[in-house]
Amino acid sequence: MSTPILSPLxxxxxxSDDTRLKALMLIYLEKELCVCDLITALELSQPKVSRHLADLRKCHILLDERRGKWVYYSVNPKLPEWAMKVLELTAHNTEAYLNDNITNLNMAKQSECCP
Amino acid sequence: MSTPILSPLxxxxxxSDDTRLKALMLIYLEKELCVCDLITALELSQPKVSRHLADLRKCHILLDERRGKWVYYSVNPKLPEWAMKVLELTAHNTEAYLNDNITNLNMAKQSECCP
DNA sequence: GATTGACATTCGAAAAAACATATATATGAT
DNA sequence: ATCATATATATGTTTTTTCGAATGTCAATC
Structure with missing residues (x-):
């Protein structure tokens, strides 16, 4: 019954980290993504992506769900409304910042990573 | 004529720093504050406050204006609209986080720091 | 049950950020 | 000119964050 406490800080x-911000924006825009999608979209090593996703998970911004071999991340719908709106504002005003990554992601989606 | 570039990152x-976030929220809520107000409100040393205000100034989030002996800081009205809305959302949803500092600030305002 | 693929975690090093202290500058008053 | 006050910056140090590499775990398949 308790809403997860998320301090603004x-x-x-x-x-405030490039990898986390981009991963979060992509997940927000796509509703959910698996780790392998993010590795391709961000062009980063698997441990690096995984570590930053863990940070986002530990402060309850993201949820993870294993389905078979893959782990899917999505934005926690229980986020405070103000925080959700911040994500919305940021995602829709940072096209240039995310441009390359979205291109990479679309290519990833057409390949054979995850179903 | 060029709007200042402010990357989301x-x-x-x-x-992402406690001092900067609190200082920025207080300045946003009060429209403008001088450094001595912030020193009292945040209960921090002068160089520490000054250094973090400089950070906010250097990325164009804050403007500074000297009036006599005092330097007043305010939110840059040329901030991108999305960023301004993020400040608005944050300022009005972090009462608990700012509570003590607002109390301190009101006491500061009644004392003899700046006009 | 051994292996493979997808992902997570640990560890030590390197880089970045934050700190306290000292010093500099700018303004107004004496 | 000198001094006090308000603020900024510079310097050396400590703390925090990030990273790559290696290793561990879990689920599916052989």
Missing amino acids: SFYKCL | SFYKCL
């Missing part, structure tokens, strides 16, 4: 600390 | 890096 820990929220913004999560957004 | 550098914006959120500025918000």
